[in-house]
Amino acid sequence: MQNQIIFFNTYFKKLTGSQGRTAKAGRQVMYSFLLKGFSILTGFIYVPLLLNYLTQEKYGIWLTLTSILGWFGFFDIGLGNGLRNKLTESFALGDMNLGKKYVSTTYALLICIFSVVLVIFNVCNVFVDWQKVLNTKTISNQELYVLTSIVFTFFIIRFIVQLIGVIYLADHKPSVNNALGTASNLLSLIIVYILTKSAIKGDLVLLGSIITIMPVLLFVFISIYAFKNNYANIKPSFKAINFKLSSGLMSLGVKFFLMQVSAIVIFSTSSIFIAQFYGPKEVVVYNIVFKYFQMPVMIFSIILSPFWSAVTDALVKNDYAWLKSSIRRLNIMSALFSLGIIIMVFISRPVFKIWVGDKVNPPFSLVVFMAIYSIINVFLSPFVSFINGTGKIKLTMSFTFVEMVLYFGSIFFFAHVFKNSSGIVVAIIITSSVGSIVQPIQTYKILNKKATGIWFK
Numbered sequence: 001m002q003n004q005i006i007f008f009n010t011y012f013k014k015l016t017g018s019q020g021r022t023a024k025a026g027r028q029v030m031y032s033f034l035l036k037g038f039s040i041l042t043g044f045i046y047v048p049l050l051l052n053y054l055t056q057e058k059y060g061i062w063l064t065l066t067s068i069l070g071w072f073g074f075f076d077i078g079l080g081n082g083l084r085n086k087l088t089e090s091f092a093l094g095d096m097n098l099g100k101k102y103v104s105t106t107y108a109l110l111i112c113i114f115s116v117v118l119v120i121f122n123v124c125n126v127f128v129d130w131q132k133v134l135n136t137k138t139i140s141n142q143e144l145y146v147l148t149s150i151v152f153t154f155f156i157i158r159f160i161v162q163l164i165g166v167i168y169l170a171d172h173k174p175s176v177n178n179a180l181g182t183a184s185n186l187l188s189l190i191i192v193y194i195l196t197k198s199a200i201k202g203d204l205v206l207l208g209s210i211i212t213i214m215p216v217l218l219f220v221f222i223s224i225y226a227f228k229n230n231y232a233n234i235k236p237s238f239k240a241i242n243f244k245l246s247s248g249l250m251s252l253g254v255k256f257f258l259m260q261v262s263a264i265v266i267f268s269t270s271s272i273f274i275a276q277f278y279g280p281k282e283v284v285v286y287n288i289v290f291k292y293f294q295m296p297v298m299i300f301s302i303i304l305s306p307f308w309s310a311v312t313d314a315l316v317k318n319d320y321a322w323l324k325s326s327i328r329r330l331n332i333m334s335a336l337f338s339l340g341i342i343i344m345v346f347i348s349r350p351v352f353k354i355w356v357g358d359k360v361n362p363p364f365s366l367v368v369f370m371a372i373y374s375i376i377n378v379f380l381s382p383f384v385s386f387i388n389g390t391g392k393i394k395l396t397m398s399f400t401f402v403e404m405v406l407y408f409g410s411i412f413f414f415a416h417v418f419k420n421s422s423g424i425v426v427a428i429i430i431t432s433s434v435g436s437i438v439q440p441i442q443t444y445k446i447l448n449k450k451a452t453g454i455w456f457k
Contacts, residue, residue, distance in 0.1 A: 039182040040295055042189045047288060048356055049192045056359065058204055060280030061134050063287050065148065065208075067271035068133070079106055080166045085391050087170035087234075088312040096233045104240035107163060114156045121152055135275050139204060147205045154212040161219035164226055167234070172313070174305035180222060184215040266407055266428055273411060274421045286421040288355075289362045292348065293341065293374040300337050300378050304330065304385050311389025323386070324447050330382035338375045345371045365418065369425040376432045383439040386446075394457035395442055399434050407431040 050059050083106045090099035130144035131137060139147075165177040191210050200206060227235040271283050307326065314322050344351075348367050352360065387393055410430045414423030445451035 039178070039185050040298060042182075042185045043291065044355060046185070046189050046192065047291065048359075049189070049196055051284070051356065051359055053192060053196045053207065054202055054204065055138070056284050057136065057138050057280045058202060060275065060283035061136055061139065062204060062208065063283050064134055064271040064275045064280060065151070067269070079109055080163060081388070082106075083163070084166050084170045084309065085312055085389070087167065088172075088309045089316060091171055092313050092316045100234040100237070100240045101242045101245055103167065103234045104236040104238075105242055105245050107160070107236045108241045108243075109246055110160050110163065114159060118153060118156050121156075122149060125149055125152070133272075134280065136280055143205060147208050150205070150209045151212045154209075154216050158212070158216050158219065161216060161223055164219060164223040167226070167231060169305075170309055171231075172306055172309050174302075174309075178302070178305070180219065184218055187214045187218065265404060266431060270421075270424050270428070273415065274424055277415050278420060282421050285360055285362050286366070286424070288352070288360050289366050289370045292351065292355075293344065293370045296337050296341050296344070297374050297377050297381075300334065300381060303333060304381055307382070307385045308389045311386055312391070315390060320447065320449075327382055327386060327443065327447065334378045334382060337378045341371050341374050341378070363420050363422065365422040366420060366425065369422050369429065373425055373429050373432065376429065376436055380432070380436055380439060383443045384435070386443050387439060390446060392442070392446060392451070392456055395454050396435070396439065398454065399438065403431045403434050406434070 050062075054062065083102055086102050087099050090096070090102060125145060125148055128145075128148075129141060130148060131139070131141050134144070162180070165180050168174070168176040188211050191214065192207070195203075195207060195210075271286070274283050274286050307330070310326075311323065314320075345367055348362075352362060387396060407427055407430075410427035411424060414426045417423055418426070442451065442455050445455050
């Protein structure tokens with residue numbers, strides 16, 4: 001294992017060069033590979049455990065419910081991404097006082113926003129017929145009310161406390177952020193395993209409560225530790241809150257928010273549409289195929305994880321040579337990953353058999369379309385990270401509406417063409433085609449200093 005790690009590290013340095021910024025990124029990638037690899041493994045083990053603890057329909061309900069709750073991530077309005085870019089600039093300039101103000105102001109804004117959201121949700125939740133929303137009679141509406149109230153409350157709190165991960169990202173330490181995600185996944189896995197060995201079977205309220213509460217406690221502990229040690233100089237405080245900075249944070253944040261609207265809507269509604277068209281059981285089939293083809297996407301995201309903040313740093317220092325060489329090498333990697341995804345299509349049947357047995361049997365059409373979507377995702381990722389790092393996202397933001405129209409138009413057409421969730425994935429592929437044309441063009445315009453007008457806003 002040690003020899004393999006040394007080999008990969010040497011290969012990565014050859015592929016990405018040996019400059020200081022790249023060497024730092026390489027170390028972070030190596031750490032992240034170990035952490036994310038473990039996280040992917042726990043994620044794969046997690047699925048059959050949940051299928052054993054819950055019925056397939058209850059698992060589908062849980063997946064659909066968490067997708068719905070993901071909608072409320074809208075209210076972050078991109079503040080986390082805005083902080084990431086602004087804080088990276090502060091680190092690059094060595095201005096810790098400004099960094100402290102940005103951190104304090106972001107926490108204050110998120111607490112204010114999500115406190116209002118939390119109150120509104122809990123008032124409105126009394127009147128929601130969750131059985132109808134989730135298309136199920138398996139669980140009583142009262143039980144679903146208790147589940148949604150608990151899960152949503154801690155889901156919202158997590159949005160605030162996980163901001164510590166953004167700070168590590170801004171400081172070019174994505175491996176630490178990955179470690180937090182891995183620890184959270186491991187906690188969930190241990191909890192589910194214990195529940196499968198207990199006398200309590202199929203209790204979705206208990207499962208959901210524990211899974212959402214434990215990560216919040218983890219992030220709170222890490223935040224306290226980090227602000228006491230690593231980031232004592234930017235520890236949030238009431239005195240450092242400066243709402244005059246909120247315009248800069250929110251201006252950039254809102255752009256990120258609007259840019260990500262289509263992605264949030266797509267992945268928050270896909271499970272809902274599948275549940276309504278085909279029932280909660282089909283949500284499980286879709287989710288299993290999605291998880292399988294997300295594996296190469298997640299691994300590639302590990303390689304990309306330092307790139308966003310490194311782009312911001314390079315632009316502050318006007319290092320265009322590094323930017324060009326990095327994009328070129330990342331594109332080579334994306335081609336290799338795309339080849340790997342094609343191979344995954346041909347070995348998918350035996351992998352699913354080993355992974356989930358006979359409980360789930362995904363159709364080949366779903367496998368193929370999900371693979372196509374993953375290839376598009378891998379191809380676009382370097383360009384998306386580059387544009388996000390530059391903060392020149394007005395163009396991406398502007399075609400969000402076009403993507404939404406394409407998605408909803410396609411979903412209702414293809415949902416009836418196919419008799420399974422393949423139609424949903426086709427709609428997602430069509431939606432992604434917009435970015436796959438525009439974002440590479442913008443990237444090369446910026447790199448060659450030819451971007452003007454909306455291409456440079």
